[in-house]
Amino acid sequence: MPWILKPTDKLNLYLKPEMNKPVRYLFILILTVLGVSRLSAQNNLITNVQSRKALSLNGTWQYIVDPYETGFYDYRFKELKEDNPDAYWNTDIPKNKSEKKEHGYADKYSITVPGDWNHQKPEFLFYEGTIWYKRSFDYQKPTDGSKFYLWFGAVNYRADVYLNGKKLGMHKGGFTPFNFEVPAALLKEKGNFLVVKVDNKRYADEVPTLNTDWWNYGGITRDVKLLELPATFIQDFVVQLKKPLPGQAPAKTPEVDGWVKLNQAPAAGEVVNVEIPQLGIKKQFAATGQLVPINFTLPKVQLWSPGNPVLYKVIVSTKTDRSEDKIGFRTIEAYGKQVLLNGKPIFMRGICIHGENPKEVRRAYTRADAEYLLGKAKELNCNMVRLAHYPHDETMTRLADSLGILVWSEIPVYWTIQFTSNEVLDKAKAQLEEMITRDHNRASIIIWSVGNETPVSPARTDFMHSLITRAKQLDGTRMVSAALEVSNGGLNNLNVVDDPLGEFVDLVAFNEYLGWYGGMPDKCRTTNWSTPYNKPLFISETGAEGKSGFHADSLTRFDEEFQEWYFKEQTAMLKRMPDNFVGITPWVLNDFKSPKRNNPYYQEGWNRKGLFDDKGNKKKAFYVMKAYYDEMEKTKQ
Numbered sequence: 001m002p003w004i005l006k007p008t009d010k011l012n013l014y015l016k017p018e019m020n021k022p023v024r025y026l027f028i029l030i031l032t033v034l035g036v037s038r039l040s041a042q043n044n045l046i047t048n049v050q051s052r053k054a055l056s057l058n059g060t061w062q063y064i065v066d067p068y069e070t071g072f073y074d075y076r077f078k079e080l081k082e083d084n085p086d087a088y089w090n091t092d093i094p095k096n097k098s099e100k101k102e103h104g105y106a107d108k109y110s111i112t113v114p115g116d117w118n119h120q121k122p123e124f125l126f127y128e129g130t131i132w133y134k135r136s137f138d139y140q141k142p143t144d145g146s147k148f149y150l151w152f153g154a155v156n157y158r159a160d161v162y163l164n165g166k167k168l169g170m171h172k173g174g175f176t177p178f179n180f181e182v183p184a185a186l187l188k189e190k191g192n193f194l195v196v197k198v199d200n201k202r203y204a205d206e207v208p209t210l211n212t213d214w215w216n217y218g219g220i221t222r223d224v225k226l227l228e229l230p231a232t233f234i235q236d237f238v239v240q241l242k243k244p245l246p247g248q249a250p251a252k253t254p255e256v257d258g259w260v261k262l263n264q265a266p267a268a269g270e271v272v273n274v275e276i277p278q279l280g281i282k283k284q285f286a287a288t289g290q291l292v293p294i295n296f297t298l299p300k301v302q303l304w305s306p307g308n309p310v311l312y313k314v315i316v317s318t319k320t321d322r323s324e325d326k327i328g329f330r331t332i333e334a335y336g337k338q339v340l341l342n343g344k345p346i347f348m349r350g351i352c353i354h355g356e357n358p359k360e361v362r363r364a365y366t367r368a369d370a371e372y373l374l375g376k377a378k379e380l381n382c383n384m385v386r387l388a389h390y391p392h393d394e395t396m397t398r399l400a401d402s403l404g405i406l407v408w409s410e411i412p413v414y415w416t417i418q419f420t421s422n423e424v425l426d427k428a429k430a431q432l433e434e435m436i437t438r439d440h441n442r443a444s445i446i447i448w449s450v451g452n453e454t455p456v457s458p459a460r461t462d463f464m465h466s467l468i469t470r471a472k473q474l475d476g477t478r479m480v481s482a483a484l485e486v487s488n489g490g491l492n493n494l495n496v497v498d499d500p501l502g503e504f505v506d507l508v509a510f511n512e513y514l515g516w517y518g519g520m521p522d523k524c525r526t527t528n529w530s531t532p533y534n535k536p537l538f539i540s541e542t543g544a545e546g547k548s549g550f551h552a553d554s555l556t557r558f559d560e561e562f563q564e565w566y567f568k569e570q571t572a573m574l575k576r577m578p579d580n581f582v583g584i585t586p587w588v589l590n591d592f593k594s595p596k597r598n599n600p601y602y603q604e605g606w607n608r609k610g611l612f613d614d615k616g617n618k619k620k621a622f623y624v625m626k627a628y629y630d631e632m633e634k635t636k637q
């Protein structure tokens with residue numbers, strides 16, 4: 001079980017309490033040289049928070065818009081000291097009208113959390129910068145040695161978090177969860193003053209970088225909770241089927257291989273219990289360290305699949321703590337030219353989805369949003385979705401688990417990241433680790449993607465290879481891939497997907513826009529595809545724009561007929577794909593907002609490649625793709 005030992009490569013887990021100072025420093029030095037310290041972004045992420053005791057801090061917050069970051073820097077642009085009264089994390093409204101104060105929180109400036117700011121106020125539609133969020137709360141804290149954490153589902157992009165004037169921490173990365181410990185002494189019974197500085201400015205050395213084809217929605221976009229946990233608690237666990245031997249179906253009585261991670265070393269004699277009541281499983285494991293390996297077999301388990309998305313209640317407990325989840329058991333693997341789900345080849349009938357509610361023009365985060373998006377994918381007869389281009393809200397992957405929809409989950413390493421920078425690599429790794437940690441018990445997720453359309457160069461390949469290696473260290477049970485580019489127009493109309501990254505991915509996935517970017521759709525008639533890698537081949541994007549309700553002929557760009565023709569030619573070509581072709585996720589489910597799309601007649605800030613428009617209407621192309629999937633469902637399984 002080498003992979004389950006990997007969380008221990010987080011630096012602190014190497015350091016034993018019995019080491020004296022010089023030995024610890026020497027150890028840190030060696031590990032740093034080996035590159036180990038860089039691996040750990042946030043090794044204290046608490047998972048499965050749905051089942052934990054928590055105070056929700058969702059709701060109405062007050063805010064201050066601060067484009068010049070006056071609440072953070074002084075007039076020489078030096079960071080303000082923690083106790084400076086001018087800092088926006090320190091003080092509330094002016095106490096009386098004559099007080100000389102040039103800022104303050106007030107109800108007339110209120111905003112809803114979770115939720116991006118762009119859709120909440122017309123003046124924030126294009127805003128990229130800092131907004132300070134503030135809310136007060138009362139809290140009856142237990143005095144039994146419990147621990148407290150402020151947990152955020154996601155804040156785009158940078159969050160600086162302060163409670164009662166003290167900084168708890170800073171997090172970067174707009175689509176993944178994080179938490180900061182709150183010292184018990186800091187929590188008051190009445191009037192806690194929580195402030196989050198949110199900054200969604202884009203930078204060349206961040207992930208994503210300056211340039212993306214989606215809206216940069218800012219704000220506290222997902223849930224906020226104050227978690228209350230016992231002194232020694234279950235921080236995270238993996239309860240998943242062991243990877244089968246290559247090409248093999250899971251055994252009749254398959255093996256669960258995983259681990260339970262406690263927040264700190266347990267007391268002597270502590271045990272970890274794992275129960276799956278529906279299967280009569282009740283196991284106990286000695287907790288001799290912070291990371292407790294678990295292993296047992298599952299008699300009578302029904303395997304999870306799109307046709308049978310069965311989830312089991314799994315309870316992980318210790319003497320003091322308990323965490324409960326619903327987990328499906330399945331195996332997934334790229335084997336030769338195929339992808340095997342539970343040992344059987346599967347053809348992926350997919351669609352790419354942005355994490356956006358197009359009707360309300362905002363980030364998607366509610367259960368209803370997830371139902372809308374995945375419901376539309378189901379209407380298309382999909383058994384798979386690519387959640388582009390960043391980790392979506394956890395409601396999506398959880399609902400995919402219950403609906404039986406396979407998921408490709410991705411980090412926003414998009415286009416031209418700074419591939420030569422180790423710092424940028426660390427940022428990408430941090431997001432990768434948070435994505436995998438949050439969702440490593442989701443049966444629906446079969447592919448971790450480390451990026452999209454990254455331009456080939458030796459530095460890029462090293463960067464991406466490093467992410468792939470890290471993903472595999474963290475989770476050896478799923479496929480790892482990336483959406484690659486193809487340079488079109490090879491000899492004899494043969495397009496070869498030969499990106500050097502193909503050597504390291506499990507699934508060779510590529511984006512192609514034959515007939516939209518370059519040429520006309522009939523190019524598909526003569527184009528063939530192949531890859532030198534003996535691996536399954538997957539089309540991670542293809543699409544054309546079509547404005548809903550604009551009808552002309554099939555040669556007119558941006559009309560529905562052009563998009564329809566495009567998909568007719570594409571689907572005809574798909575039927576001629578080589579035998580390692582295992583599926584496709586066309587671009588894209590819904591029209592989505594993008595500041596790059598400014599055709600004054602057809603786009604007006606929208607990328608119109610949706611098979612559905614922003615109101616939920618089906619375009620003509622929808623029916624072409626649906627017919628193809630209906631046929632594939634019957635013939636390819």
Ligand code: GCB
Nearest residue numbers: 213452453511541587607609
């Ligand atoms: C792509 C990108 C996607 C864009 C799409 C387009 O290749 O991966 O993010 O939105 O093309 O519409 O051009």
